[in-house]
Amino acid sequence: MSAQHESGSLETQIDQWREFLRRRQAIHTVDVAELEDHLREQVSALVAGGLAPDEAFLVAVKRMGELDALSREFAREHSDRLWKQLVMVNDAGETRAPGRADAIMAVCLAVAAAIVVKLATVFIDLDQDGGRFARNLSLFVLPILTGYFAWKRKLASSTLRWIAAAFIAAAFFANIYPFTPEGSTEVLSVLHLPIALWLAVGIAYAGGRWNQVSGRMDFIRFSGELFIYYVLIALGGGVLTGFMAMIFQAIGMDVEPFFESWLLPCGAAGAVLIASWLVEAKQSVIENMAPVLTRLFTPLFAALLITFLVTLLVTGRGIDVERDALIAFDLLLAVVLALMLYSVSARDPLQPPGAFDVLQVVLVVSALLANAFALWAIAARITEFGFTPNRVAALGENVLLLVNLAWSAVLYTRFLRGRGAFQDLERWQTSYLPIFAGWAAAVVILFPPIFRYM
Amino acid sequence: MDINKDLIAASSTPIVLAILADEDSYGYAILRRVRELSAGRMDWTDGMLYPVLHRLERLGLVEAKWQVADSGRRRKYYRITATGRAQLIEERRQWQAVDETLRGIWQALRLPASAVQLLQGA
Helix, strand or coil, X not given: CHHHHHHHHHHHHHHHHHHHHHCCCCCCHHHHHHHHHHHHHHHHHHHHCCCCHHHHHHHHHHHHCCHHHHHHHHHHHCHHHHHHCXXXXXXXXXXXXXXXXXXXXXXXXXXXXXXXHHHXXXXXXXXXXXXXXXXXXXXXXXXXXXXXXXXXXXXXXXHHHXXXXXXXXXXXXXXXXXXXXXXXXXXXXXXHHHHHHHHHHHHHHHHHHCCCHHHHHHHHHHHHHHHHHHHHHHHHHHHHHHHHHHHHHHCCCCCHHHHHHHHHHHHHHHHHHHHHHHHHHCHHHXXXXXXXXXXXXXXXXXXXXXHHHHHHHHHCCCCCCCCCHHHHHHHHHHHHHHHHHHHHHHCCCCCCCCHHHHHHHHHHHHHHHHHHHHHHHHHHXXXXXXXXXXXXXXXXXXXXXXXXXXXXXXXXXXXXXXXXXXXXXXXXXXXXXXXXXXXXXXXXXXXXXXXXXX | CCCCHHHHXXXXXXXXHHHHHHCCEEHHHHHHHHHHHCCCCCCCCHHHHHHHHHHHHHCXXXXXXXXXXXXXXXXXXXXXXXXXXXXXXXXXXXXXXXXXXXXXXXXXXXXXXXXXXXXXXX
């Protein structure tokens, strides 16, 4: 009777202990199960040694170690789990800036970004010199966003100097070239400058952790969630504008001039800051968005690509390369890469390979095959077309994405066959990030003079 | 005897790998083996073993599998991989180098110390 009573109270104690562990975000349920097995083993060894169950429980819990220290140790090993709370930003584990100060800062900077863009439209005549405005657009917003993270992460001044130098160089190269208005090299510069500068944002975002795989992975997560938030805000903004137009039309007023010259530029610039702040502040709300979308669209894209390949083979049609088909295939590879990146970033690296991983490999391989057909078609006729800036840029991007995806496919297959760790894939993806930025910078800096600003 | 934390952390990889190279095992048994082999001198806090095991797993040096133990409970068993064995050889080489260096140093230091004693004796 008494023994039964005691074992009952031991169970209650273990239950309480388990609940305690579960509250720690860094320690997952499977780990709790593993630790519980350990605790029970220890208790029964101590009981066999002559201790009473509750004494044994106390000793076993004590030997397990202090809960805070244990949780910290788990957090250090599984830093991806802490993405939710970003405790790991400062290695010393300092407390985060209070949420309210953060919110005020974000709103102030959003207003600042809106003002900068608005001022730019005042100083640059959009009808005459729209190209200059477009080329500098990222320079109006991204430095402010970088500043937000520099403030938030308390960046070291040496890092800040490098980032500032990058922005100054960007401003220099965006403005010194005598571009032919609306020529290809100008459009390329407009498209590639934000990509190159996004690396500077990343370095600020990662704080001191840019050199770590986990720091860069967090930045990839952040970029994806930021995109989703931005699209959501844009949709909401669209609904707001629609209602504004309707109700003001009812009293005979046209809001279009206000919308075009105030709401759209200021809103679009400010939303970048607000969305970034929201991603940081509301991580637990939306954290699963990118992975959920990835899970949804990976099978669909795989089906699309396989159907395309089969159709190509059955009908024997060639790819029509004349209509900038390469750009379409570049975008396809970029989407496939994004699908892969976000499933990689959300995946628990310790999980054994599953069906979804196989699907991922199928997706990548079929994208590579489809792309090979396109490249083949273009290589056969490139001399006939000549090297225009657009074609060289598209070809370069294609090669970059191709190399990335091909090696990813190799690493993923190795992981599936149990010959490599999942971490190799993460490391490959994160070390590839500067290469994209480097290529984008090369397009901005080298292409205009090479192609005579046409 | 207390061994300092840094030493414990640095030696945890070769110790765990070596124990797993001997046979597949699970957390509690690994710890018991560490206590046995070190005659109680390596005093790990129990919980701290698990982040170490998870790190080795992430690096692909060991692999884990949940199995039902004799007790009827589910238990996570660890097994060393081929990469893990290679790493163990590498670790062993490095630790031997450290060990030999230290031995050399202890001996080199003993000479002057005994020389001092000789002088004092004379």
